[in-house]
Amino acid sequence: MPRPMQRSEDPEAAFHARIGAENLGALWVGRRGLDLTRPGTPARPAVWRFDDVRPRLMEAGALVSAENAFRRVLVLQNPGFGGAMRATQTLYAGIQLVLPGEIAPCHRHSQTAIRFVIEGSGALTTVDGAATAMRPGDMVVTPQWTWHDHRNEGGEPAIWLDILDTPLIDALDTVFRETHRETLQPLTRAEGDMRPAFNRRAASARDALDRLARETRPDPCLGWRHRCDDPGPTMAAFLQRLPRGFDGAPRRASDGAVYCVVEGAGATETGDGTLEWAARDVFVVPGWCRHRHLADNGAVLFSVSDLALQERLGLWREQRWEGGES
Ligand code: GTQ
Numbered sequence: 001m002p003r004p005m006q007r008s009e010d011p012e013a014a015f016h017a018r019i020g021a022e023n024l025g026a027l028w029v030g031r032r033g034l035d036l037t038r039p040g041t042p043a044r045p046a047v048w049r050f051d052d053v054r055p056r057l058m059e060a061g062a063l064v065s066a067e068n069a070f071r072r073v074l075v076l077q078n079p080g081f082g083g084a085m086r087a088t089q090t091l092y093a094g095i096q097l098v099l100p101g102e103i104a105p106c107h108r109h110s111q112t113a114i115r116f117v118i119e120g121s122g123a124l125t126t127v128d129g130a131a132t133a134m135r136p137g138d139m140v141v142t143p144q145w146t147w148h149d150h151r152n153e154g155g156e157p158a159i160w161l162d163i164l165d166t167p168l169i170d171a172l173d174t175v176f177r178e179t180h181r182e183t184l185q186p187l188t189r190a191e192g193d194m195r196p197a198f199n200r201r202a203a204s205a206r207d208a209l210d211r212l213a214r215e216t217r218p219d220p221c222l223g224w225r226h227r228c229d230d231p232g233p234t235m236a237a238f239l240q241r242l243p244r245g246f247d248g249a250p251r252r253a254s255d256g257a258v259y260c261v262v263e264g265a266g267a268t269e270t271g272d273g274t275l276e277w278a279a280r281d282v283f284v285v286p287g288w289c290r291h292r293h294l295a296d297n298g299a300v301l302f303s304v305s306d307l308a309l310q311e312r313l314g315l316w317r318e319q320r321w322e323g324g325e326s
Contacts, residue, residue, distance in 0.1 A: 002263065042088050043256055043286035044080040045270040048095075052272035057097045057159065066102040066150075067183070073162060075098075076258075078284055085166070087284050088256035090306045091235075092166040095282075097159055098123055098152040106149035106180035111169045112232035113142040116161045116260050116302050117202075118280050122154010127198050129188030134160065137262060139302070141231040145176075146187050161260050161282060163304045165234045200228050205239045209300075218243050220322045221292070223250035236307035242266060242295040249292060250321040255305035256287035263304025264299030268292070290321075 016026060034040070057074055066072045073094035075085045087093035095114075098104055100122065115125070116139050123134040128146045140160075142148045171173050191199070201324045209226045218224050223242040231237055237257075239262070242248070246266070265278035270291045275283045285291050293299075310316035 010127050027297055035280075039254065039288050041256065041288070042080040043078050043086070043284065043289075044087050044290070045268070045275055045283070045285060045289060046076075046078050046080075046087075047275040047277055047283040048076050049278075051281075054159070055094060055096055056091050058157075061097050062100055063156070066098050066104045070107075071096060071162075072106055075269045076282060076287075078286075080286075083196050087138050087163075087258050088167075088286060090165060090168040090171075090256070090303075090309075090317070091258055091304065092162075092164045092280065093258045093284075094162045095159060096150075096162050097157055098150050099157055100152050100155050102152050103183055104150040105183045106147055106185045107146050107178060107255055108147045108180070109177040110174055111164045111166050112144045112234060113148075114163045114231050114235060114237060114304055115140040116163070116304075118159045118161060118222060118260070120152070120154060120156045120158035122156060123152045123160075124149060125150050126185055126187065129185060130191050130198075131187055131197040132191045134158065134199075135202065137206075139200040139202075139205070139228065139231070139237060142199070143198065143232055146287040147180055149180070149184050151184065154321035161258075163235070163258055165232075165306065165309075168234060168309070200237075209239050209241055213241055213243075217248075220249040221320055223248070223293070223295075230308045231304075232308070233312070234309040235304055235308055238301075238303045240298045240301045240303065242293055242301070244296070244298040246293060246295040246298065248294060250290050251318065252288050252290040253305075253307075253318040254287050254316055255306040255310050256289070257285050257303045259285070259301050259303040262275065262300040262302050264295060264297055266293060266295030266299045269294065288317075291321075 073096045076087050076093040117134045117136050121135045127148050176319045212224045222254050225240040228237040261277050261281045268275045
């Protein structure tokens, strides 16, 4: 009877072991069994319900001040990344709390930040010397390397969703960050001086969306979707209306997205479970994940993805199943 072959006697295994020590690897082995026809993001469809997150945020509020935490944020960690600070492969998302009278100190960084205001009307963000009020539904952009601080001058907690391109900028090894010598930067300009405008008021995006809904037919997969002016070189932001009774056609796109539910309730079906969501919840649809939206009573969704960068690189793809075929 032949002896079972020992590892050391298998010339290929011995080869791999030897070259591994020389920082070499065999491509045909590393790829074995992988589906190389499509991206394989570890990101999973996920939802964070505001009613679950808010009490945790208030606990955090009792534990640490905004100033001591620097940013008092609960990070939305996609379960596919094992506790890493990623909502998708390229986007970071977190829910930030600034209590009445508090300050989140001034700093700047090479990432672009988008804030979508969920609760409270008393907060202000200052971006490069110009202050803007943050009201529910507003999208406030902090362009890369602009000084920014937040303060709450009102009487209620201010809560917003932060979306940053941190995992993307980190992948390029280009994360830089600087703290301002003062907690609050001096105000040097009127809000309107900022070009391009860094606060895309909720009302103006809603006007654009309403116009779309009046003048066009809803897209079978997306309903009506308005693309806001790109908040920077990497990310795109959308405001989208799913009409009453929406029973969307399946679609997938190479840009994974973080959604915040502005109004209404509904569900998003994926091959990896159904996400049920309502106003103020946040959910993630990973890149190239086939999904469809449902909204019996209609809904309005805000979303952000890395579409702007994918377009610049000529990489963006989309696939739709509009004819009802599977
Ligand atoms: O408000 O500047 O959620 O720098 C993460 C990093 C918020 C901010 C975050 C940040 C900020």
